[in-house]
Amino acid sequence: MNKLLGAHPRDAALSKTYMFVAFAALLLGGIMGLLQTIERAGLFEMPSYFTYYQALTTHGIVLVVVLTAFFTIGYFYAALSHTLDGLLPKVRKMAWIGFALKIVGFVFVVVPLLMNKATVMYTFYPPMKASPYFYIGLVFIVLGVWMCAFGAFIQVATWRKNNRGKHLPILSFFATGVFVLLFFGSLGVTVEVLTIIPWAFGWTKTINVMVSRTLFWSFGHTLVNIWYLTAVSAWYVIVPKVIGGRRFSDVLTRFVVIALVITNIPGGFHHQIVDPGMSQALKFMHVFMSLVIAIPSMMTAYAMFSVFERRGRELGGKGLLGWFKKMPWGDVRFLAPFIAMVAFIPGGAGGIVQTTNQLNQVVHNTLWIVGHFHLTVGTSVILTFFGISYWLIPYVSKRVLTPRINKVGVIQTIFWTIGMAIMTFSMHIAGLLGAPRRTSYTTYGDHAVAASWDPYTVVVVVGAAFLLVGGVLQLYAVFHLMFRAPKGETEFPLAEPEENASATPYWTERWGRTIILMLLLVAMAYVAPLVNFIINAPPGSPPFVTW
Amino acid sequence: MKMHRYEEIWLTCGISLIVVFMLITGYQTFAMDMGPPSHIETIDPQKVDQTAPFDKPGVNKIGENEYEVVMTLESFVFTPADIEIPAGSTVHFILTSKDVTHGFEVAGTNVNAMVMPGYIQKITQKFGEAGEYLVVCNEYCGAGHQYMSTTIRVV
Amino acid sequence: MESVKPNREEDRHNEGHSQKGTLFSVFMVGTFIALLFVVVFGLYMSRL
Numbered sequence: 001m002n003k004l005l006g007a008h009p010r011d012a013a014l015s016k017t018y019m020f021v022a023f024a025a026l027l028l029g030g031i032m033g034l035l036q037t038i039e040r041a042g043l044f045e046m047p048s049y050f051t052y053y054q055a056l057t058t059h060g061i062v063l064v065v066v067l068t069a070f071f072t073i074g075y076f077y078a079a080l081s082h083t084l085d086g087l088l089p090k091v092r093k094m095a096w097i098g099f100a101l102k103i104v105g106f107v108f109v110v111v112p113l114l115m116n117k118a119t120v121m122y123t124f125y126p127p128m129k130a131s132p133y134f135y136i137g138l139v140f141i142v143l144g145v146w147m148c149a150f151g152a153f154i155q156v157a158t159w160r161k162n163n164r165g166k167h168l169p170i171l172s173f174f175a176t177g178v179f180v181l182l183f184f185g186s187l188g189v190t191v192e193v194l195t196i197i198p199w200a201f202g203w204t205k206t207i208n209v210m211v212s213r214t215l216f217w218s219f220g221h222t223l224v225n226i227w228y229l230t231a232v233s234a235w236y237v238i239v240p241k242v243i244g245g246r247r248f249s250d251v252l253t254r255f256v257v258i259a260l261v262i263t264n265i266p267g268g269f270h271h272q273i274v275d276p277g278m279s280q281a282l283k284f285m286h287v288f289m290s291l292v293i294a295i296p297s298m299m300t301a302y303a304m305f306s307v308f309e310r311r312g313r314e315l316g317g318k319g320l321l322g323w324f325k326k327m328p329w330g331d332v333r334f335l336a337p338f339i340a341m342v343a344f345i346p347g348g349a350g351g352i353v354q355t356t357n358q359l360n361q362v363v364h365n366t367l368w369i370v371g372h373f374h375l376t377v378g379t380s381v382i383l384t385f386f387g388i389s390y391w392l393i394p395y396v397s398k399r400v401l402t403p404r405i406n407k408v409g410v411i412q413t414i415f416w417t418i419g420m421a422i423m424t425f426s427m428h429i430a431g432l433l434g435a436p437r438r439t440s441y442t443t444y445g446d447h448a449v450a451a452s453w454d455p456y457t458v459v460v461v462v463g464a465a466f467l468l469v470g471g472v473l474q475l476y477a478v479f480h481l482m483f484r485a486p487k488g489e490t491e492f493p494l495a496e497p498e499e500n501a502s503a504t505p506y507w508t509e510r511w512g513r514t515i516i517l518m519l520l521l522v523a524m525a526y527v528a529p530l531v532n533f534i535i536n537a538p539p540g541s542p543p544f545v546t547w
Numbered sequence: 548m549k550m551h552r553y554e555e556i557w558l559t560c561g562i563s564l565i566v567v568f569m570l571i572t573g574y575q576t577f578a579m580d581m582g583p584p585s586h587i588e589t590i591d592p593q594k595v596d597q598t599a600p601f602d603k604p605g606v607n608k609i610g611e612n613e614y615e616v617v618m619t620l621e622s623f624v625f626t627p628a629d630i631e632i633p634a635g636s637t638v639h640f641i642l643t644s645k646d647v648t649h650g651f652e653v654a655g656t657n658v659n660a661m662v663m664p665g666y667i668q669k670i671t672q673k674f675g676e677a678g679e680y681l682v683v684c685n686e687y688c689g690a691g692h693q694y695m696s697t698t699i700r701v702v
Numbered sequence: 703m704e705s706v707k708p709n710r711e712e713d714r715h716n717e718g719h720s721q722k723g724t725l726f727s728v729f730m731v732g733t734f735i736a737l738l739f740v741v742v743f744g745l746y747m748s749r750l
Contacts, residue, residue, distance in 0.1 A: 051690065121687050127664060128647050128689070209648065209663050251548050273583050275661045276668040280582040284573060291565050298561040301731055302554045305724040313719050321723050349735040352565065353742045357572040358583050361659040362746050365650050365685035432745060434654025436685035442693035449654050449681040502549070538589035538665030544646050546622045546689025553725040561732055568739055581750075657749045673750065 006489045011081035012396035014095055016482065018074025019393055021103075022067050022385075023478045029063035030471045032056070037423075037464040041457040042441045052440035053119045053547060058110075060122030064224065064377065065141065066106060071385050072230045073098070073148045076175040078396060079233075080152060082492045083169035084159045091151040098147030101140050108137025119547040121438060123216060124196075126207045129543030132200035135193050142186050142193075149179040160509075167504055170253060171494065174233035177257045178226055180515060184522075185222030185265055188215040199543065206540025210277050210533040218526060221268035224377055225293070229260050231384035232300060234337055238388065239304075240495035242333045245311030247495035248303040254508040256303075259296040262518045266525035267293050270355035274364050278529055283357070289525055290355045297348055304341055332409030333401075333493070336387030339417050340380045347375035350428070365438075367456070368431025371424040379420045383413065386474055391490055393481040400488035401481065408477045415470035423463025430456035584660040584670040592664035595619055595645045612636045620662050621645040623691035625682060631700045634677045642668045650686035653699060661686065674701045 007015075032055045038044040039052050046052050077095055081087045087095070111133070112118035118130035156168060156176050168176065192215035198204045236256075240247040247253065269286030272278065312323020328334045350372045354363050363369060390409050394401050431437075435453040444450040507513075550558075576582035595601045600617045604626045607615045614636050619626045621644065632638055642651055644664040652659045653672065660670045674680075684695035 053687065053690065053692070056687075119690075125648050125686075209665055213648070213663075249549075252550065255548060272661075274659055276584065276586050276663060276666040277589075278585055279587065280576055280585045283583065283585060284576060287572075288569065291569065294565055295558070295562065298558055298728070299554070302557050302724060302728050305727040306551070306554075306721055309721060309723045310719045320726055323723055345731050345734060346738075349731075349738045352568070352735055353738050356568050356739070357576055358581055358657070359572065359739075359742055359746055361583055361657045362742055362749070364659045365652065432742075434652065434681070434683075436650070436652060436683050438687040438692070439683075439685070440693045442696075444681055444683065444693075444696040447681045447696070447698070448679075536589065539591045539593065541592050541646075541664045544622075544689075546647060546691075551721055553721045557725065557728045557732070560729070561735075564732060564736055571743070655749065657746060 006398065007078065007396055007492075008081055008086045010092060011078065011087045012398070014087070014092055014099075015074040015078040015081075016393070016396040017099065018070045018077070019389070019396070019478070020482065021099075022070035022074060023389075023475060025062045025067035025070065026471065027475055029059050029067060030468070032059035032062065034464055034468055037457075037461045040439075040441050041461045042454065043458075043461065046440075049116070050114070051116070051119065051547070053121075053438075054113060054116055056438060057119055057121050058113055061109060061113075064122060064227075066102075068223075068227045068230075068377075068381065068385075069102070069141075069145060072178065072227065073145075075230065075385075075388060075392060076152065076171075076178060077148070078392060078492075079171040079175055080155050083172045083494070084155060088155055088158060091155045094147050094151035094154070098144040098151065101144030101147060103144075105137045105140025105142075105144060108133050108140060110137075112137075116547065123220065125216070126196060126199070126209055126212045127541035127544050129200055129545055132197055135197050135200055138193050139190070139197075142190055145182055145186065149183045152176065152179040165506070167250075167254075167506070167509060170247070170250065170497075171233060171237050173254060173508075174229065174237070174257055176511060177261045178229055178233075180261055180511070180518075181222060181226045181229070181264055184515070184518065185219050185226065188218035188526075189220070192216055202543075206542055208533065208537050209541050210275070211530060211537070213275070214272065214526070214529055214533060217268040217271045218265055218522070219268070221271060222265050224373070224381075225260065225264045225267065227377060227381045229257070229264075231337075231340060231381045232256070232260075234384050234388050235300065235304060235341060237495055238391075238493050239334060239337050240307045240311070241493035242331060243308070243311050243328055245307055245314070245495065246498050248307050248498070250497045250501060251504040251508065252299060252303065254504060256296040256299055258508065258514050260293070261514055262521060263289065263292045263296070265518065265522045266290075269525065270360065273355070273357065273360040277533065282529060286525060287355060287357050289521070291352065294348070294352055297344075301345075330406075330410060332390050332406050332413060333387055335410055336390075336413045337384045339413060340383040340387070343375050343379035343383070343420070346424075347372060347380055351376065363431050365436060366431035367427040367435045367437050367453075370437045371427030371431060374420060374427065375424045379416070379424075383416060386412070386416070389474075389478055390481070391493055393478060394485060394488075394490040395492055397482050397485070398487055398489070399481060399485035400490055402485060405477050405480055405485060408473055408480075412470050412473035412477060415466050415473065419463045419466030419468075419470055421463070422466065423460050426456045426459040426463065584668055586667055586669040588667040589665055590643055590667055592643075592645070595643055600641060601643060606630050606632070609639075614638045615641060617641045618651075619643055619645050620649040620651065620684065620695075622647060622649075622689045623684070623695035625684075625695070625697040628697040629700070630697075631702055632674055634701050635673075635675060636701075637671060637673045639669060639671045642670075647688050648686055649684045649688050649695070652683050652685040654681045654683060656680065659685070674699070677701050
């Protein structure tokens with residue numbers, strides 16, 4: 001019944017506000033990115049009061065934490081509302097409290113950043129020490145996210161109590177997985193930040209560098225896989241509906257969610273493959289754990305092609321690949337997520353290669369890595385989010401997607417794709433040649449090797465120019481869909497499962513068991529190194545402010 | 548869980564591919580000592596200059612074609628800087644940081660290691676051909692990070 | 703509360719539609735992964 005009436009107004013207002021912040025973050029983060037690329041190519045000098053490294057720290061936090069978190073929460077709360085018959089008032093209230101906490105946290109983070117007191121990158125590795133208020137801001141952001149996670153858990157638990165024995169609607173199932181990861185994945189970094197704050201105030205004298213770093217990466221990679229799982233939810237549940245098809249096997253879909261939840265957190269160790277202090281055996285176990293995530297990803301690749309092939313053949317596509325041509329290429333709600341999926345081929349492949357133990361030495365901390373995550377997060381995740389925005393934003397704004405805005409979306413997608421393709425390809429090559437990441441423009445004393453990297457950084461600027469156009473078009477479309485598009489009802493495109501499929505067994509709904517398995521894997525991965533880094537710790541490090 | 552036969556085939560092949568990757572790199576790591584730099588030894592980060600071998604950073608010949616380079620990293624310098632090595636030598640780098648976390652990368656080689664305060668890191672490379680290698684810090688370490696470089700001249 | 707349906711024959715080889723194109727496509731993906739590995743591994747070996 002709710003599907004006919006459209007979004008519950010107060011739930012819609014919540015999601016719309018989250019969307020607004022997400023795209024405001026895109027604007028700010030995008031400007032930072034543009035400044036970075038032209039500085040890095042030696043074409044522009046940043047002012048002394050706002051350096052390359054400040055722009056870079058801002059770019060990372062605003063895009064990988066703020067944009068993504070606000071979009072994810074806005075999207076999944078709309079999904080919870082739509083598929084679970086409306087948000088419980090107390091859940092909605094928790095989401096608003098979470099919103100306020102995150103905004104407060106963001107202010108505490110950004111002010112020191114602007115004052116050059118927190119130029120520590122999104123990874124803020126001790127013993128570099130930012131203003132204590134920067135870390136306090138991070139705590140508020142995490143608390144805000146937890147509020148939203150707990151709200152989602154209450155919403156889902158209540159629904160399950162009133163619907164015993166039934167499977168959780170699939171999009172809410174994805175939401176549950178994402179919020180479980182958001183909570184458990186951030187426990188480690190919370191502990192880290194809570195030990196940093198007294199050190200940043202000067203109440204404790206030294207910090208344990210390796211424990212901090214290890215705790216960070218229990219969160220840092222989990223986070224981006226959370227965004228990946230969010231995008232994947234739209235690939236499985238939304239895109240099949242957009243093309244007029246059915247979604248892939250329900251049981252295999254739920255299995256993929258469960259697998260991604262269980263294997264995500266231990267996957268973070270591949271950021272520490274060339275660290276000292278950890279044995280090669282331990283590292284190799286983590287390499288294995290990182291590679292295990294490839295399995296649900298490979299299943300997803302199969303599922304996507306299968307859904308397209310089935311629908312394409314239904315529409316008359318013939319031959320091995322004729323079904324491809326039958327897809328609705330002119331519909332941005334398909335085009336954007338489809339390109340996002342394609343981007344994950346080089347993105348995921350690069351991920352497999354760079355995590356394979358000593359191969360990491362070829363690319364660690366080079367521009368290859370930057371290319372990698374601009375493919376995975378910057379394209380696969382963000383283009384999916386953009387594609388979602390073309391129905392979600394009118395849905396929560398009680399407006400409709402017009403053919404004109406759809407066209408804007410298609411053009412936007414093309415510019416973004418070209419931009420990312422040029423940029424990431426160039427970054428990957430420069431990385432193989434040894435160009436370091438997180439480094440502002442330099443000739444390294446007019447060294448020939450450094451000069452060999454210059455053409456690639458210039459090509460990156462070309463890519464960024466395309467992204468600029470795409471970004472502006474996207475922001476225009478979002479603004480229009482929020483405030484100017486004609487009023488009306490937009491459908492929430494939820495695909496139906498395959499007909500004649502056998503019932504999904506109920507073990508998929510045992511979240512308790514899933515969480516326990518996840519925690520067991522986390523213990524397997526983290527107990528030994530953390531205990532080791534604590535017991536066999538060197539004397540700790542005092543704070544340093546090197547900027 | 549039922550899967551189409553084709554999906555089973557795909558997953559079998561995909562997983563096998565990854566297993567092959569792991570077997571190759573695992574064999575190299577554990578049977579041929581080619582694993583990533585993972586030295587486990589600690590040091591007081593505030594007493595680096597007084598702790599051997601870092602009280603005398605430098606290049607030491609330890610064998611026929613074998614050298615040891617004891618080096619400290621500090622925002623934004625490598626000490627010693629601009630070192631010279633004969634072509635064909637195997638060089639063992641012994642590294643630590645005196646302040647924040649740095650990266651030690653010799654562009655165009657597999658030398659790529661994290662260097663943390665409180666830890667001694669080691670990595671070995673054979674320098675076959677003559678030439679000048681650029682060494683950079685590839686972990687952001689502050690405002691002068693882009694100046695943090697040195698060279699290795701292989702003669 | 704567990705409800706497990708026995709594995710039905712009809713699901714075993716659900717030939718509702720041909721999935722040859724899918725198999726071909728994922729094998730292309732697999733080939734890409736393998737090639738990328740060869741390239742980077744080759745680079746690694748050449749730099750030893």
